[in-house]
Amino acid sequence: MIAKLDSSPLGLAVRIARIDWAAMSEDEGRRLREFGLLEGCEVTPRHRGSIFSRDPLALTIGRMQVIIRARQAAAIEVESTI
Structure with missing residues (x-):
């Protein structure tokens, strides 16, 4: 099932299916x-901004922690790794 990275559950690894670079x-x-x-990379959403905002989104990529904006995460389609 394809979903957007900005709405993926925290703590569950997902695989990037498509990125809308435009x-x-x-x-x-x-x-x-x-x-x-x-595309093809596995990421794990770890933390969202605050109760009132979904911005920014912290991700784990391999051994690295990365912070991206919610609108960037909305341009990334992911699928379950299970």
Whole structure:
């Protein structure tokens, strides 16, 4: 089942199925690629901003912790790894 990364449950690993690079600026896309956010990559959402905001979103990619904006996460489609 395909879902958006911004609505994925915390603590459960998901695999990136598709990224809408056109929904981001060139700099944002380059930064996410440098962090290793690419199709096929496994990520785990860890923490969201606050009760009133879903921004930012903390992810684990391999051994690295990365923070991205909720609107960037909304441009990323993921699927369950199970």
